[in-house]
Amino acid sequence: MKRDPQVHEAPAWLQAVLAGQRGAIARVLSQVERGDRDTASLSATLAPHLGRAHVLGITGAPGAGKSTLVHALLGELLARGKTLAVIAVDPSSPISGGAVLGDRVRMGEHGAHPDVFIRSVASRGHLGGLSQATAAMIDVLDAAGFDMVIVETVGAGQSEVEIMRVADTRLVACPPGLGDDVQALKAGILEIADLLVVTKSDLPGAEPAARHLKDMLHLRAAAEGWKVPVLRVSSTAGTGIAELADGIEAHIAVAGRGRRLQHQAHPTAHRAHEAPADRVRRLAALDPFVRSLGISCVEAGPGMAAVEITLGAQHLNFNGTCHGGVTFALADTAFGLASNSHGKVAAGIDAHITYQVAANEGDTLLARATEVSRSKKLAVYRVDVTRRDGAMVSSFTGTVYVTQRATP
Ligand SMILES: Nc1nc2c(ncn2[C@@H]2O[C@H](COP(=O)(O)OP(=O)(O)OP(=O)(O)O)[C@@H](O)[C@H]2O)c(=O)[nH]1
Ligand SMILES: [Mg+2]
Structure with missing residues (x-):
C-alpha cells in the first residue's frame, strides 16, 4: 500500500475510482453523461491523480473503420501489457439500439478482458457540452489507472475537433475511395493529425489514398520533432497493426503523457487557490x-x-x-x-x-x-x-x- 493520506480521506466513490473498481468507474461516467456531476469540479477533484494515462484520439468519417481498428489495436496493445479504456463517442447508430452493441461486437472479445474498459457515449443531450463531458470522462479513466484511454469519435463537427484537442496523440482514419471527402477533412481534423491511417487497406485504392494523404501533408507545417506518418492498415486482415502500435508508441515518446493537462481549455487550468x-x-x-x-x-x-x-x-x-x-x-x-x-x-x-x-x-x-x-x-x-x-x-x-x- 502506498502512504497516501489524501486517498484515505477521500470520499468512497473517489477511493473506488482510484482503485480501478469497474462499477464505480461506470457509475461516475454515467453521472457525467447524464449531467448529474459538474465536470469542472470533478476534474478539479481528480487533478492530483491525473497525467498517467496517454490519450489516443481516433477520428474519421462514419464507417471509416474506426471501431474495427480500435478492436485490432486493443489486441496488439494488450499483448504489449497495456491496460486500456475506450470511449466511443457518437457511434452512427442511436445509443439505445445498435451502437453500444455494435461497438461491443466490433471491439469484440476484448470487451470482457479485465484490462479493458469500453464505454459508448451519445453525443446528444449533454448539458455542459460534449467535449467537456468527454474530457471529464477521460479524467475519470486516467485517475482509475488505465495506461491508455482511446477515444473514438466521428470526424464531423466542431465538438469532434474539440474532443481531439484533448488527445495526446491524434489519429485520423481514412479508408480508400474517399476522394473528395478527404479534401473536406483537410480543412479541419486533418490539420491536427499526428498519425494518418489508411484503413481497409485490403481493398483496392489503398495505395493512391496513401499517396494522396502524403501529398496533402506537404502542405502542412511539420510539428517540431515529429513527422506525421501515413500508415496502411487492414484491421480485418490484421496487417499494419503492429507498425501502427509502434507509431503510436513513437509519438508517445515525443509528445509525452499529460499534454492535454497543459492545454489552456482544460478545466483544471484554473488553479489560483x-x-x-x-x-x-x-x-x-x-x-x-x-x-x-x-x-x-x-x-x-x-x-x-x-x-x-x-x-x-x-x-x-x-x-x-x-x-x-x-x-x-x-x-x-x-x-x-x-x-x-x-x-x-x-x-x-x-x-x-x-x-x-x-x-x-x-x-x-x-x-x-x-x-x-x-x-x-x-x-x-x-x-x-x-x-x-x-x-x-x-x-x-x-x-x-x-x-x-x-x-x-
Ligand atoms: N475490408 C475491410 N473492411 C473493414 C475493415 N475495417 C472495417 N471494415 C468494415 O467497415 C465497416 C465499418 O467499420 P466500423 O469499424 O464500424 O467503422 P466506424 O468508423 O467505427 O463506423 P462508425 O462508428 O459508425 O462511424 C464494417 O462493415 C467493417 O466490417 C478492413 O480493414 N477491411
Ligand atoms: Mg464506430
Whole structure:
C-alpha cells in the first residue's frame, strides 16, 4: 500500500475510482453523461491523480473503420501489457439500439478482458457540452489507472475537433475511395493529425489514398520533432497493426503523457487557490522525466514532498546495484516538488548528495524532502532516501533561490 493520506480521506466513490473498481468507474461516467456531476469540479477533484494515462484520439468519417481498428489495436496493445479504456463517442447508430452493441461486437472479445474498459457515449443531450463531458470522462479513466484511454469519435463537427484537442496523440482514419471527402477533412481534423491511417487497406485504392494523404501533408507545417506518418492498415486482415502500435508508441515518446493537462481549455487550468499538496501531485504528474523513471509521489504538503521508486533492471548500474543517478534523481525530485509546493517559485541552485548503502533490484526507495530553513531569497531542503527496511541509502541537501513570493 502506498502512504497516501489524501486517498484515505477521500470520499468512497473517489477511493473506488482510484482503485480501478469497474462499477464505480461506470457509475461516475454515467453521472457525467447524464449531467448529474459538474465536470469542472470533478476534474478539479481528480487533478492530483491525473497525467498517467496517454490519450489516443481516433477520428474519421462514419464507417471509416474506426471501431474495427480500435478492436485490432486493443489486441496488439494488450499483448504489449497495456491496460486500456475506450470511449466511443457518437457511434452512427442511436445509443439505445445498435451502437453500444455494435461497438461491443466490433471491439469484440476484448470487451470482457479485465484490462479493458469500453464505454459508448451519445453525443446528444449533454448539458455542459460534449467535449467537456468527454474530457471529464477521460479524467475519470486516467485517475482509475488505465495506461491508455482511446477515444473514438466521428470526424464531423466542431465538438469532434474539440474532443481531439484533448488527445495526446491524434489519429485520423481514412479508408480508400474517399476522394473528395478527404479534401473536406483537410480543412479541419486533418490539420491536427499526428498519425494518418489508411484503413481497409485490403481493398483496392489503398495505395493512391496513401499517396494522396502524403501529398496533402506537404502542405502542412511539420510539428517540431515529429513527422506525421501515413500508415496502411487492414484491421480485418490484421496487417499494419503492429507498425501502427509502434507509431503510436513513437509519438508517445515525443509528445509525452499529460499534454492535454497543459492545454489552456482544460478545466483544471484554473488553479489560483490550489492547495500545496494538490500542486505537488500535479507537478509530479506533469514531469516527463519523473514519469519515465517510474517515480511516484506518495505524500505532499506545504514545504514537503515524499516520492518513491521500485527499482527495476533499468535502474541498475554495471555493478548490478542502484545507479547513483537514479538515487540522485529520486532525491532531486522530492527536493524540486517540496520547494515548489507554494507555487512555481523556486529555482534549484545547489545540491549535494552522500551515498551510504547500496540498493538492489526489487528494493523500494523513499525520498522525503523537508524544508530546513527559509529566508527572503533562499530556502534549504534536506532529503532522506531510505529503503523499506529503514536503512538510510542517501542524504541530500539542496538550496533554491526564491524567484517569486510564495502564494499562501
Ligand atoms: N475490408 C475491410 N473492411 C473493414 C475493415 N475495417 C472495417 N471494415 C468494415 O467497415 C465497416 C465499418 O467499420 P466500423 O469499424 O464500424 O467503422 P466506424 O468508423 O467505427 O463506423 P462508425 O462508428 O459508425 O462511424 C464494417 O462493415 C467493417 O466490417 C478492413 O480493414 N477491411
Ligand atoms: Mg464506430
